[in-house]
Amino acid sequence: MVALGSLAQLIRSKNAGPWMLTVDIMFPSADIYEHVVASRVISADEMSRIFGVPVSEIEIFEYAPANAFKISFPRKVPNGHPLDRDLFGGQQFAPLVDLEVPEPG
Amino acid sequence: MSTQIRYLAPTGMIGGGFTEEYFEAALGEGIEFIAVDSGSTDGGPSYLGADRYFMSRDVIKRDLRLLVIAARKHDIPLLIGSCGGSGGNWNLNWMWEITKEIAAEEALHFRVALIPAEPDREALVEKYRQGRIRPLHPAPEIDETTFTDTRRIVAMMGTEPYIAALEGGADIVLAGRSSDAALFAAIPVHRGFPAGLAWHAAKIMECGGAAVDQMKKPEGMICTITQDYFELKPVSPEQTCSPISVASHALYETSNPYVMHEPGGVMHLENVSYEAVGNRAVRVRGSGFERAPYTVKLEGAAVVGYRSQVLGGITDPMILRDFDTWFEAAKTSVAFTLKRSLGEEAAAQCQVDYRVFGKNAVLGERDSRDFVNHHELGVLLVVVAPTQELASGAAAAGGHAILHFAVPQWRGLVSNLAFPVAPHLTDLGPAYSFVLNHVVELDDPLEFFPVRFEEV
Numbered sequence: 001m002v003a004l005g006s007l008a009q010l011i012r013s014k015n016a017g018p019w020m021l022t023v024d025i026m027f028p029s030a031d032i033y034e035h036v037v038a039s040r041v042i043s044a045d046e047m048s049r050i051f052g053v054p055v056s057e058i059e060i061f062e063y064a065p066a067n068a069f070k071i072s073f074p075r076k077v078p079n080g081h082p083l084d085r086d087l088f089g090g091q092q093f094a095p096l097v098d099l100e101v102p103e104p105g
Numbered sequence: 106m107s108t109q110i111r112y113l114a115p116t117g118m119i120g121g122g123f124t125e126e127y128f129e130a131a132l133g134e135g136i137e138f139i140a141v142d143s144g145s146t147d148g149g150p151s152y153l154g155a156d157r158y159f160m161s162r163d164v165i166k167r168d169l170r171l172l173v174i175a176a177r178k179h180d181i182p183l184l185i186g187s188c189g190g191s192g193g194n195w196n197l198n199w200m201w202e203i204t205k206e207i208a209a210e211e212a213l214h215f216r217v218a219l220i221p222a223e224p225d226r227e228a229l230v231e232k233y234r235q236g237r238i239r240p241l242h243p244a245p246e247i248d249e250t251t252f253t254d255t256r257r258i259v260a261m262m263g264t265e266p267y268i269a270a271l272e273g274g275a276d277i278v279l280a281g282r283s284s285d286a287a288l289f290a291a292i293p294v295h296r297g298f299p300a301g302l303a304w305h306a307a308k309i310m311e312c313g314g315a316a317v318d319q320m321k322k323p324e325g326m327i328c329t330i331t332q333d334y335f336e337l338k339p340v341s342p343e344q345t346c347s348p349i350s351v352a353s354h355a356l357y358e359t360s361n362p363y364v365m366h367e368p369g370g371v372m373h374l375e376n377v378s379y380e381a382v383g384n385r386a387v388r389v390r391g392s393g394f395e396r397a398p399y400t401v402k403l404e405g406a407a408v409v410g411y412r413s414q415v416l417g418g419i420t421d422p423m424i425l426r427d428f429d430t431w432f433e434a435a436k437t438s439v440a441f442t443l444k445r446s447l448g449e450e451a452a453a454q455c456q457v458d459y460r461v462f463g464k465n466a467v468l469g470e471r472d473s474r475d476f477v478n479h480h481e482l483g484v485l486l487v488v489v490a491p492t493q494e495l496a497s498g499a500a501a502a503g504g505h506a507i508l509h510f511a512v513p514q515w516r517g518l519v520s521n522l523a524f525p526v527a528p529h530l531t532d533l534g535p536a537y538s539f540v541l542n543h544v545v546e547l548d549d550p551l552e553f554f555p556v557r558f559e560e561v
Contacts, residue, residue: 016359016360017146017360019539051471070362075243078150080149081538081539082487085467091467094474095471095474
């Protein structure tokens with residue numbers, strides 16, 4: 001197994017408007033992207049566990065034009081709310097970096 | 106019917122800057138209009154609520170001066186959307202004042218259209234009663250008082266107000282809150298270019314030169330739209346677009362990379378293809394746009410209290426070796442102190458929130474990773490209360506309680522927090538929250554966006 005962060009060229013998160021967070025995982029080649037798609041590691045169940053959001057609230061998109069996954073889910077509070085911890089949502093991807101993925105063949 | 110239209114986004118956000126020499130060169134390529142976005146909700150609701158802007162007057166004026174001079178010299182329209190960040194009336198007027206100053210200093214004369222985007226509150230209440238304000242997901246609970254009591258509410262305009270402004274003879278359009286893409290899509294859609302191409306291009310152009318392989322500094326992008334495709338080329342000769350860099354842009358700040366809602370329709374990017382042209386430009390085909398009932402999105406910023414904060418560092422190994430146990434006890438002591446010092450009733454009105462940097466300040470309860478920091482932690486205590494005085498008093502008392510809270514291994518009076526700034530208590534003023542994630546159905550795209558003309 002290898003860490004997702006070692007396969008991706010970029011893992012990032014950001015606000016998608018004030019009410020949603022979105023996480024992008026981008027791979028440097030179609031081969032690696034397809035390997036991760038086939039591994040089914042990026043699943044709604046796993047994302048639900050990692051981000052503490054109900055499975056029904058997780059949206060996952062496979063986006064081949066950029067060899068990327070997008071994962072979107074609602075924020076607990078809108079950005080800038082007194083209980084918000086990350087105004088731009090820029091650091092919310094962190095638990096994905098060490099997610100274990102089967103090694104590419 | 107024209108065979109093509111070419112326009113320029115000088116930078117992703119006015120005030121972000123761009124290189125004058127590259128900008129001038131781009132204008133020589135047959136540019137028919139210049140458009141630039143000024144809006145963002147990333148800074149949170151306080152900018153809309155408190156009539157403020159997150160960029161300085163000086164940086165805006167620097168960019169705006171170059172844009173106004175260029176637009177007048179080439180006699181092409183200049184469109185600026187979501188003026189002053191939040192696009193409220195205060196923000197729009199702020200940009201208008203700067204524009205007038207520039208006109209006077211440069212001895213320029215032109216016609217400006219101002220398009221405010223703060224709908225009349227009674228009209229919003231009426232729409233709500235008619236059931237024509239619909240929640241998006243996730244939407245907070247609202248009622249009529251949301252529309253009467255919220256400090257500021259703006260609506261995001263579509264393309265039509267821009268066209269009305271240009272048909273009224275405007276040389277420069279200053280718009281309040283706007284769909285970011287609408288100000289770039291307006292002219293191409295109106296001129297009959299395919300709506301899918303015009304909107305998709307606009308969605309990328311609203312970020313200026315961001316869809317490049319590596320953005321070292323903000324610069325612009327040139328877009329050419331034909332009946333079959335659109336083509337993007339960076340303004341800066343140092344930068345390149347590739348099929349991947351352009352395709353990737355559909356991911357940025359969007360929740361769905363294939364389907365994007367805009368006033369009057371939905372963009373569909375499922376069948377898009379990206380093709381390199383030379384080594385710097387990219388051609389895009391296959392973008393779709395499906396008409397839908399006309400709605401615009403609402404944004405509202407409401408005051409939810411007043412805040413004060415205390416920030417302190419802890420590096421005492423005795424505390425850190427069993428931090429969680431100690432800190433739980435310290436928080437109990439804070440609650441006790443607030444009740445004793447401020448009274449039960451006032452203490453109950455104070456919401457005390459703790460962020461422990463070095464532990465889980467960023468992700469909070471969501472952080473499932475194990476991590477122990479025996480070296481140094483930062484404690485940020487934030488109080489939200491109905492008045493500034495109460496928030497300030499509670500933060501001071503709470504911080505003091507932690508400062509001197511007993512450490513079991515030590516005997517005698519301790520001082521547990523290293524305050525890195527003085528004063529260590531900071532009043533943060535009103536706390537705002539976004540309170541709307543809704544769309545409103547309009548009978549007429551101009552219904553909430555009256556265009557006003559001014560001569561300078």
